[in-house]
Amino acid sequence: MDISNSEDLLLEEAYSIGKYFFKDYKMTTAIANQYVSLHRYRQIFLSKKEQSLLNLCIKYPFLFSYVDSGLKYAKPKSALSQKLFCMAAILETTPENFDKFLLDKQMPFIIAVLNFILDGFWAVCKVIAGYIFVKTYFLDIKIKK
Amino acid sequence: MYIDSYVVIGSGPSGVMAASTLIEQGKKVIMLDAGITENKNTTIPADENFIYLRKNDFQQHKYFIGEEFEGIPSDKIKVGAQLTPTRSYMIKDTDKLIPVVSDNFTPMESLSCGGLGIGWGLGCYVYSNNELKLAGLDADSMGKAYQVISNRIRISGPDDDFCKLVLGNLYNIHPPLKYDNNISILIDKYKKNKNKFNSKGLYLGSPSLAMLSEDYANRYKTKYNDMDFYSDYGKSAWRPYITLEKLKKNSNFTYVGNILVTTIENTDNNQVKINYINIVDKSTGEIICSKLLLACGALGSARIVLRSAKGKIKRLPILCNPYSYMPCFNIKMLGKPLSYDKTSMAQAMLIYDTDGTETEIVSLAFYTYRSLMTFRMIEEVPLGIKDSIKLLKLLQSGFVIAGIHHPDFPSKNKYLELIDFPDSITSDALSAHYKLNSDEEKKIRKHEKTVKRYLRKLGCYPVKKLSPGAGGSIHYAGTLPFSQNEDEYGTTYPDGSLNGFKNIYIADGSGFKYLPAKGITFSLMANAHNVALNSTKNEQ
Numbered sequence: 001m002d003i004s005n006s007e008d009l010l011l012e013e014a015y016s017i018g019k020y021f022f023k024d025y026k027m028t029t030a031i032a033n034q035y036v037s038l039h040r041y042r043q044i045f046l047s048k049k050e051q052s053l054l055n056l057c058i059k060y061p062f063l064f065s066y067v068d069s070g071l072k073y074a075k076p077k078s079a080l081s082q083k084l085f086c087m088a089a090i091l092e093t094t095p096e097n098f099d100k101f102l103l104d105k106q107m108p109f110i111i112a113v114l115n116f117i118l119d120g121f122w123a124v125c126k127v128i129a130g131y132i133f134v135k136t137y138f139l140d141i142k143i144k145k
Numbered sequence: 146m147y148i149d150s151y152v153v154i155g156s157g158p159s160g161v162m163a164a165s166t167l168i169e170q171g172k173k174v175i176m177l178d179a180g181i182t183e184n185k186n187t188t189i190p191a192d193e194n195f196i197y198l199r200k201n202d203f204q205q206h207k208y209f210i211g212e213e214f215e216g217i218p219s220d221k222i223k224v225g226a227q228l229t230p231t232r233s234y235m236i237k238d239t240d241k242l243i244p245v246v247s248d249n250f251t252p253m254e255s256l257s258c259g260g261l262g263i264g265w266g267l268g269c270y271v272y273s274n275n276e277l278k279l280a281g282l283d284a285d286s287m288g289k290a291y292q293v294i295s296n297r298i299r300i301s302g303p304d305d306d307f308c309k310l311v312l313g314n315l316y317n318i319h320p321p322l323k324y325d326n327n328i329s330i331l332i333d334k335y336k337k338n339k340n341k342f343n344s345k346g347l348y349l350g351s352p353s354l355a356m357l358s359e360d361y362a363n364r365y366k367t368k369y370n371d372m373d374f375y376s377d378y379g380k381s382a383w384r385p386y387i388t389l390e391k392l393k394k395n396s397n398f399t400y401v402g403n404i405l406v407t408t409i410e411n412t413d414n415n416q417v418k419i420n421y422i423n424i425v426d427k428s429t430g431e432i433i434c435s436k437l438l439l440a441c442g443a444l445g446s447a448r449i450v451l452r453s454a455k456g457k458i459k460r461l462p463i464l465c466n467p468y469s470y471m472p473c474f475n476i477k478m479l480g481k482p483l484s485y486d487k488t489s490m491a492q493a494m495l496i497y498d499t500d501g502t503e504t505e506i507v508s509l510a511f512y513t514y515r516s517l518m519t520f521r522m523i524e525e526v527p528l529g530i531k532d533s534i535k536l537l538k539l540l541q542s543g544f545v546i547a548g549i550h551h552p553d554f555p556s557k558n559k560y561l562e563l564i565d566f567p568d569s570i571t572s573d574a575l576s577a578h579y580k581l582n583s584d585e586e587k588k589i590r591k592h593e594k595t596v597k598r599y600l601r602k603l604g605c606y607p608v609k610k611l612s613p614g615a616g617g618s619i620h621y622a623g624t625l626p627f628s629q630n631e632d633e634y635g636t637t638y639p640d641g642s643l644n645g646f647k648n649i650y651i652a653d654g655s656g657f658k659y660l661p662a663k664g665i666t667f668s669l670m671a672n673a674h675n676v677a678l679n680s681t682k683n684e685q
């Protein structure tokens with residue numbers, strides 16, 4: 001039996017990934033069902049290493065951000081980034097998350113520019129730090145006790 | 146089985162127009178078609194606006210990402226990236242039934258009822274006289290045929306001097322579709338600098354689309370719902386099924402689906418024998434008819450002719466517009482949401498007449514980005530997914546996606562062959578080879594550089610260039626090029642009849658010897674009309 005895609009584990013993932021994407025995320029039954037059925041249609045299986053990385057992120061949610069950014073370059077085709085990507089698509093098609101994806105009201109130009117610069121800068125930093133973290137993690141370095 | 150009718154193969158834009166002309170001429174027509182149809186029953190409350198649906202419809206995932214998640218891309222931008230779950234049946238089973246093997250050419254073909262017309266972008270453009278001449282098409286008869294087709298499908302187009310460039314002398318054109326707020330900014334800027342642009346051969350204007358801006362017959366004007374990639378609400382966009390529905394009401398017309406035509410041949414008395422496989426029960430069969438019009442798309446018709454030539458033809462040429470997407474950013478849109486009311490189709494068209502003779506035109510279709518969803522863009526952003534979502538929310542309304550088409554000429558590095566391929570139902574596959582030579586590549590680079598410079602002058606900054614690879618323009622032609630030479634197998638006479646065969650006509654773009662960078666489909670339909678007329682005149 002493949003434990004990595006058991007329903008309980010998937011639901012836990014769906015909750016944690018959703019929470020990572022949006023702080024005020026509420027996991028509805030619809031989202032949970034979709035995340036589970038996604039794994040029926042798409043063969044997304046985490047390797048042991050990826051599974052332990054995901055477990056680490058679930059335990060220490062602040063790591064998600066670095067792992068997500070780092071995977072982009074360190075392991076762009078990994079099953080873990082696929083899970084994150086598909087969850088983003090699922091969330092995008094829920095009415096409750098509409099405003100997380102689309103600008104609904106006009107924003108002053110200067111605020112938009114500042115947001116772009118600050119968010120962009122911070123995102124690039126995370127890519128660099130995340131890249132180092134993920135690469136190191138997958139190097140399989142054994143630390144002697 | 147002998148049938149005393151004209152047989153048209155294929156129900157794409159070319160096929161339905163050829164059949165309509167034959168019916169108008171009082172002929173009996175049987176349309177044979179692979180004709181795969183949609184078997185999912187996804188209901189879209191399509192009368193509603195995209196934004197409304199996003200905010201309110203709890204079932205939206207069914208059409209935005211698909212019930213089997215087929216709308217979530219598993220790779221970077223590739224051919225047909227714009228195909229949504231409700232349109233993806235368009236390419237169903239092509240990999241199994243009509244495989245193409247290639248290292249450098251990825252075409253998109255359809256075996257569905259309506260062909261590639263199920264998802265086409267509706268862009269209709271008239272070829273200039275120079276373009277027609279190079280393509281081997283007769284300017285006078287094409288001029289008349291364009292008008293016939295325009296009357297059938299109805300086009301909304303520019304109402305200024307740009308109209309002449311894209312629609313020639315056509316009349317009965319519906320008023321232009323309205324621009325969204327993003328493109329309006331570019332148009333205003335262009336108008337202020339029009340002379341400068343025009344002096345360099347660049348013209349910007351409203352696109353000419355087979356989409357109604359006014360009600361017509363039993364079709365309704367667009368509601369600017371921005372749901373055009375998902376549904377055909379009100380039939381405001383012309384797609385082949387609209388003409389097919391009309392044809393099916395005529396007692397002289399019969400449609401037969403599930404038929405994959407494999408080979409064609411002449412009988413001793415110059416009738417046409419069509420061999421086929423039924424794609425549902427895999428049985429084989431044959432039909433004999435008096436006249437046949439092939440409209441399987443340039444690749445589809447080439448495949449049938451190669452197979453039927455029994456080794457007399459080794460290779461056939463192929464034309465396909467070199468194509469790339471250039472996401473650009475309109476800075477003035479930063480912080481502004483995109484217009485609530487908009488169509489999803491091209492918002493504007495830029496024509497670059499590279500040598501001032503309307504011969505080698507480069508065309509750019511401008512799309513703004515929203516209803517194809519943020520997730521399709523995430524892969525292209527060099528950041529983590531969460532940060533990409535955040536930044537795309539801010540930037541998305543300012544994106545202008547320019548789809549750039551370049552003209553294509555035949556060359557010895559662009560050809561098709563038929564190879565053994567045991568896995569396919571016909572035990573063969575098309576092997577495609579497509580390579581631009583260094584002069585062509587140089588020209589493309591040069592023209593794109595000029596275009597980029599002028600895009601920047603409009604305040605629209607190119608961010609990067611994405612290439613779906615050769616074959617990605619989804620405009621194919623030139624596989625059975627027009628030729629006057631007798632007994633030259635693998636060519637088409639100027640009247641559309643296939644060289645080396647009797648009573649067989651090519652009603653798609655296989656004959657075109659040159660592929661201008663303007664959308665081909667309007668010209669395909671006009672040519673199909675002419676070929677159908679010729680087929681009724683010529684008694685061979």
Ligand SMILES: Cc1cc2nc3c(=O)[nH]c(=O)nc-3n(C[C@H](O)[C@H](O)[C@H](O)COP(=O)(O)OP(=O)(O)OC[C@H]3O[C@@H](n4cnc5c(N)ncnc54)[C@H](O)[C@@H]3O)c2cc1C
Binds near residue numbers: 160177179257268443
């Ligand atoms: C996303 C997209 C956007 C596009 N945008 C534009 C645009 O804006 N402007 C433009 O000009 N063009 C556009 N096109 C291209 C346009 O769709 C094609 O040029 C057009 O559909 C070709 O028409 P056709 O009838 O010649 O061939 P097809 O549409 O390919 O139809 C072929 C038909 O033949 C049938 N068939 C094939 N082989 C067999 C066989 N062996 N036996 C039986 N039946 C067979 C198929 O079932 C089908 O019905 C676009 C295409 C796509 C996919």
